[in-house]
Amino acid sequence: MTALEADRYPYSRGGLFRRLIFPLVILTLITVFFSLYNARQVEKEHHRNRLKSIGSSNAQLFQRISLPRTGRLAKDLSTTTGVTILFSHSRSGLTSSIPLNESQQKLAFETLETPGQALEDDGYQAVAFTISDSPQEAIIALESIPRWSLFETSNLTPTLLSSLVFALGAAFIISRSAVNPLEKLVKAIRNTPGDEALTLPSSLLEQRDEIGILTRELVSSRQRLIDEQQKRERAERLAMLGQLTTSLAHEIKNPAASIIMHGQALEQQHDNPIGSLIQEEGEQIVSLVDQWLFVAKPxxxxxxxxxxxxxxxxxxxxxxxxxxxxxxxxxxxxxxxxxxxxxxxxxxxxxxxxxxxxxxxxxxxxxxxxxxxxxxxxxxxxxxxxxxxxxxxxxxxxxxxxxxxxxxxxxxxxxxxxxxxxxxxxxxxxxxxxxxxxxxxxxxxxxxxxxxxxx
Incomplete structure (x- = not known):
């Protein structure tokens, strides 16, 4: 991509951050509410199993020991267990230590149809266990279904706000952790001339994730590009030297040969040591031309x-x-x-x-x-x-x-x-x-x- 093409796609600071943070906020909110819902279901299951355990243990007690099924006994058992204990002795008869409303009575009779299975209705849950051969003689454990305070109207708004703040914080941290290294990388690339090697922070080069791999590949690619550019420049210089050498070699060698010949004559005819030095300098010129020819046209x-x-x-x-x-x-x-x-x-x-x-x-x-x-x-x-x-x-x-x-x-x-x-x-x-x-x-x-x- 040329510089002109790059100008058509200007760098927008924070663009990737904005693309990441909103999906992350939504994902975090969904995760929070599913976690709350799952916690609510776990809590309900815990209370249901507790109610079954209380009803089952009391039914076993009555099966081993014959006790009067009076309202007083029901009251004592209710106080001890923390749930309402009822005795059923007929299809229409219930013994309880407290007055029962219509919904409670209906739910209690329904549990007699499915002993050992906890049923829910109108904010209550109950379970029945038989204590004799007759299915109508049973002990019933009943309690109101605990309400979870987080979903009460008065607490729902604070819950939503705290979840939103948590989601924003988590999304911000995650987004910045992904965007910051990329911003450093973009800044380093933009501030480094195309003919220079990239100098990047060691924190980027040493990362073991995909960003680290991308950083090292960019550094390696830039170095290969520089090497190729230097090779091309060297080839261009050699080509230019070849043209120059070809043009000047003949013009230089002929005068140099004449200089060497006159140096030899000076040394031989006049026994002058300067002649030898003239010869050597002439041969040095020829040697230099030979070097040019050797490098330019191997x-x-x-x-x-x-x-x-x-x-x-x-x-x-x-x-x-x-x-x-x-x-x-x-x-x-x-x-x-x-x-x-x-x-x-x-x-x-x-x-x-x-x-x-x-x-x-x-x-x-x-x-x-x-x-x-x-x-x-x-x-x-x-x-x-x-x-x-x-x-x-x-x-x-x-x-x-x-x-x-x-x-x-x-x-x-x-x-x-x-x-x-x-x-x-x-x-x-x-x-x-x-x-x-x-x-x-x-x-x-x-x-x-x-x-x-x-x-």
Whole structure:
């Protein structure tokens, strides 16, 4: 979605909160009233079972003991049990300690039809249990159905209000707990430029719910987008460099060749050491153009059998005036010879760039140690200087095109080093030596299949 499209759908603060809170209020109110209703039913069932228990226990007592079924006895039992006890001795005869109204009498006679089953009518409940072989001789337990105070008219309004307040509070807490993280996420995304990684609170990133998953996925997606954008920008720079290099390579190399030729003539005819320095600076120009061509228009390496020791000794001889000018000494640890399959010109560029970087790393002069080691199937090399070493950021960008911490540097030298070594089937790495200074080490197979230099 473009910025223009995003403006068509402006962010409405609180929209999700409003969509959540009203259904939650209704749901909470319904839950409260169903809970109250269920509690009422449980209470009624409790009183019904209690009434059955009282009637049953008294009936068993009369079955074991013959007692006069008088109004006084009914009164005593009523006082003891807390319910009204009646005696039935015929279809129309009831003995009670209190006057019975018409509804109570009707309910009492109805219970005689279904002994042991509690019946309700007009605010009363009763249960009958027979105490002899005759179904008309029974003991009846009767009581008024307890009224639940919450549903009384005087208490209903406070109950509704308190339930509504509870529902609003619960809905507010639930809604905010869901909306707050999303608001933080939206704010972070809106305040972060599209080319920067998302920086989100750890509370969001560490959540184990769906919001946490969404947050981590957004961070990961943004990082992938940035990586792709950087790759595209790098490809665009390479394309631009390719066009520039193609246009200028011929114009630069011809004057450079003339400079090198005149430097050679100056050295040979007039025995002037300045000629050697002129040659080296001319070759440095050619080397720079070769780096541009290598990075901009990669081509397959051309392998042939070459002596790496001879290549390096010839290169060190060329660079000797430069070493002298910068007060740099070079210590070599070489075998007598070291033949392997390689592209001699590009291998020379590798070591030329490593030595050049070491010279720049020691503006006050110092020592460079170059080591070659031959193994049965490969060779290893190292270049160690006495400079300040690599920064942590430089190590993380080692071999990355156009990255350079040196003022005026193009950031192509170490890119060429890495890509040429990889094109020969080897690998190279950089670190800071325990003795101080930068240390670049690499490994190259003796026999490698030619490959494209830059992927």
């Amino acid at each position: 081509e397959g390496t051309q392998h042939s059998s070459n002596d790496l020791v001879a290549i390096l000794e010839q290169l060190l001889k060329k660079l000797q005036p430069l070493f002298d000018f910068h007060a740099v000494s070079v210590i070599t640890n070489f075998p007598d010879e070291l033949f392997f399959q390689c592209d001699a010109h590009r291998i020379e560029l590798v070591f030329r760039n490593l030595l050049s970087n070491s010279i720049h790393a020691m503006p006050e002069g110092g020592r460079i140690t170059v080591t070659l080691t031959e193994n049965p199937t490969d060779l290893t090399f190292s270049v160690h200087d006495q400079g300040s070493g690599f920064s942590d950021e430089a190590l993380s960008h080692f071999g990355e095109a156009f990255y350079s911490e040196r003022e005026g540097g193009m950031g192509l030298g170490l890119t060429l080093v890495k890509e040429v070594v990889m094109a020969h089937g080897g690998d190279v790495e950089a670190r800071n030596s325990d003795q101080g200074g930068a240390l670049v080490t690499g490994r190259i197979p003796k026999h490698a299949t030619p490959t494209t230099s830059l992927s």
